[in-house]
Amino acid sequence: MTQIQLTDTQAVVLSAACARDDGAVFPVTAKLKGGAVGNVCKSLLKLGLIEEIPATDLNTVWRYDEERGPITLRATPLAQTTLGITEAETTTKAAETATAPVQRRKGTKQEALIEMLRAPGGATIEEIATALEWAAHTVRGAMAGPLKKKLGLEVTSEKVEGRGRVYTLK
Template sequence: MTQIQLTDTQAVVLSAACARDGGAVFPVTAKLKGGAVGNVCKSLLKLGLIEEVPATDINTVWRHDEARGPITLRATPLAQSMLGITEHDATTTPAENVTTSSPRRKGTKQEALIEMLRAPDGATIEEIMAATDWQSHTVRGAMAGALKKKLGLEVTSEKVEGRGRVYRLPGA
């Protein structure tokens, strides 16, 4: 099996699509310039992570096909499986084993941060610093940049008596 790694941009576009009802790729919320949206979508199509389907909304048209009419894009079951959203039957997928290079690599400090924030008790800045060997500004930057902006995760916080400010991800 060939292992394929996604860029941060591909992962952001795919994550946003998988979060929508029906897996719609459009509108793309990532800030991309020029033909970057087309290039990202073409690469995800080639990997089998998104597919072309008839468009029902004129604002989501990817391209026009003479035979099929307006076409849009949606995430495939393989994409949802790859992002850990659903289980997917390997017999119906391409032979590639697809992983993301940035948001979801295993054994990273970012993964440790996400696990700590998903724990029922959440985590304080000090606890995260001890687990990751990061400084406090790096922890705050990772939560604001990587988790909130890039991955679209909602980090919440509250003051807990005896612990201080505790940060959590929804579903924790």
């Protein structure tokens, strides 16, 4: 199973939840501004490290569901494993999350970028920027961020005489 990388904020929120007997995420003790708590919780939900349960205390409500009523969050066994609190145990939800293929929307610029990089001969920054109507720095950022870090794709480059640096996906 792949190891889950957590940001410092995610680790603090998750550690506090795992330290509680009931595993409750709320109240969040970390000093976070604006919508940061919501963003951290959404990312932890997506990773399967926390889960939604019916809230019994109205001071710990995460959201309201029309069918289930007030909902709160608690740490999952995967959270304790990720933080090294317990030995590795594979839960069904965690296993599904780890092995589920990434779903991409059709007709997006990201999809067009991937197609250009997979095309025979690859593509240069200038070609991609022109086709997608992006600035060169946006193309480089898209390859480094979403493609490499989020989707785990390997972007390679080589200098081609008469064309410059050409990028391809392996």
